[in-house]
Amino acid sequence: MKESYLIPAEKLRTFGEEVFQKAGVPKEDAKTVAEILVEANLRGVDTHGIYLANLYVRRLQKGLINPTPRFRFKQKRAGVGILDADFSLGQLSTLEAARKAVEMAQDAGIGIVAVKNSNHFGAAAYYAEYCARRDCMGLVMSDGECDVIPFGGREKFLGTNPLCCCIPAGTYPWFCMDMATSEVAFGKIRAAAEAGKAIPPNWAVDRNGKPVTDPTRAYAAVPMSGVKGYAVSLIIEILSSRLTGMPYGAHIVRKFDDWENRAFMGHYVQAIDIAAFCPVDEFKKRMDELFADLKNQPRAPGVEEILIPGEPEWRTKSRREEEGCPIGEEDVNLLRQLGEEFGVPFSV
């Protein structure tokens, strides 16, 4: 077990805000991006947390991300629009897309924004939650550089293509699903390899497309439930790339490896206004009824509690707001070095 440090969220946010500003991002935008990254740490989704500041700043330095984009939003119909992100940080464009989606939903009942010319947006939940806070159901998708084979294939083709949905509730925490559409994210396979543990045969394949249980031989991830995840993942590719002519997974720049080319990321953001269907309070009661029923279901052996999607992250957030966010030594060093370069001290 590597050492990790518990760092208050506020400290991480301030650090992020300052380094992004040093990299040319305006203050308010820098603050927003830092907040979204640290929100992932708070929710326990550390793979999408503050350590990404290093990646983003490097790509800003190279001119591959635009620090001062001019968004061009074109509303095409009452419920549909396209946002040209002008190569902004994906956090900024996706949040703007969520704003527009909610605005359209408040008018037409439903609002969809297809985002083009964007970048990695971090964890999807933030934007879906933005919608839920405004009494809308939020749905957020993105394609991404490929790590996943198509069903029947052996070469990486699909992104891990996140699918995120957040739905408001009453006294229970809201419903929030934010998942990769591969059987598991590649990070889990890497973790098993580091721990010297075998993986189930439906997680990954080797170079020849054969299922592996030895994670060190894993080459590509497998769609969840095989053909089902393959189809769901393709829908996400299509909604994220084919409506706007963006490249899809197999042709997306690898953000950690390609330092020559801009990424052309596409996202899909949708908001449904609950009030268009029924009074919001009534809907929330119906959600609570469903959740209470779930909570009272008999449990499988060894299970302490049936959880509502989003509940584990909700709890982690409450805890980490008190305790701080655990940041591993490697990431601490990464951020410290980044800070030194820009005259922004990163202390633990």
Place this chain on the structure above:
Amino acid sequence: MKESYLIPAEKLRTFGEEVFQKAGVPKEDAKTVAEILVEANLRGVDTHGIYLANLYVRRLQKGLINPTPRFRFKQKRAGVGILDADFSLGQLSTLEAARKAVEMAQDAGIGIVAVKNSNHFGAAAYYAEYCARRDCMGLVMSDGECDVIPFGGREKFLGTNPLCCCIPAGTYPWFCMDMATSEVAFGKIRAAAEAGKAIPPNWAVDRNGKPVTDPTRAYAAVPMSGVKGYAVSLIIEILSSRLTGMPYGAHIVRKFDDWENRAFMGHYVQAIDIAAFCPVDEFKKRMDELFADLKNQPRAPGVEEILIPGEPEWRTKSRREEEGCPIGEEDVNLLRQLGEEFGVPFSV
């Protein structure tokens, strides 16, 4: 292997149309429902095929399905409406919902119809394809009587909750995914039991919630990929039931067993008008580009071809339109008996 008969689709349609009429369904409606059922046979989805005519007619006879419903559609916003199905056959209400969704999409770019007071709608693909034929992306969902445990639970709670999406393409067949959100449909577990074969441990659990490999001990199905399918399935329950106050899986009447109570089924139908985003021809070219790329991907050992979701059904349909639809002896007897009762001969 039980015997089955190859019966021309036209013959099955005519039979269905006539028995539904005898059960009080107006001619045009009877024709529509028969067509939708036989379409499932043609596509190879025999679990949703013409044999269901028997179930529907029995429920019509008992007054549990309304043969002459009066639909009440209320458009709530430019892109959103609610259809009260008045306890109609689910085929009729869902097709009407698809019509309204496409109409709204042609105006607002996107149309959503929540259907309430409906019944089993058969295979979802027909309605999503209806949208795709009109250059819309169709998305269709329904809850259903429960067969699936929640993640961590051991009692049936969720329906197998179909998720169906159809997206138009150009020279390639359209994309069409129509899947249960359980790891497999319960029929596959039953088939393994009949064949005396073991099942993988992620398909089903026994009475105590323990994974089983002996299908004869299977009590309930498991969500696809565990927690992921659990979340997706809940979204479908919510969209199908919570927007309109319909019951969800755990409280839905079991249509084959409960002969006292009406079902109160809810569905969710959505159409996105491609033309709201880009010229339809351009979009179709982009779809073809994606599909051609997929087709050219290197294949896993033993795989002859990478398939686009919907392609297997497309091919089965071409074949069965020539050869006829295979109907098992048991179903032939069921339909023959039904026909005799109503003076509609069913010959093979």
